[in-house]
Amino acid sequence: MKILPIASLLLALSAPIVAEAAPCLYDMSPLPVTKGIVSRVTPNGVLLRDGTTVILPEELLANVRLAQPLAVRGLVAQSTHMVQAFALDGNPPVCPNPATVARGPFPGSPGYDHIQN
Numbered sequence: 001m002k003i004l005p006i007a008s009l010l011l012a013l014s015a016p017i018v019a020e021a022a023p024c025l026y027d028m029s030p031l032p033v034t035k036g037i038v039s040r041v042t043p044n045g046v047l048l049r050d051g052t053t054v055i056l057p058e059e060l061l062a063n064v065r066l067a068q069p070l071a072v073r074g075l076v077a078q079s080t081h082m083v084q085a086f087a088l089d090g091n092p093p094v095c096p097n098p099a100t101v102a103r104g105p106f107p108g109s110p111g112y113d114h115i116q117n
Helices: 005-012
Strands: 022-023 034-044 045-048 053-055 070-074 082-088 095-098
Touching: 022 070, 034 053
Parallel strands: 053 082
Antiparallel strands: 022 095, 034 045, 034 070, 045 053, 070 082, 082 095
């Protein structure tokens, strides 16, 4: 019988497809660490129990679980409880795969000189 190949195919198709994280290309140690317990997942990141919104790249969201501790390295907003995370804190830190990081307009690109009103 060919049950084993069919079972393997079903298992492969049922596995979640998530973007992969990678070791960090840059030194993340100068960035401040923000820690907390995840209370809610939002479209662009997570909300911690203390009310801090953490904006996470999609690759890092795959490692986040509700009601679990989270420690990220990133930029902290001065006027709001918001953090733009660049890495999950750890030894070593975990970063998004460099090939999937969104890149904005750069000098010489069509969007660089476009000013929106």
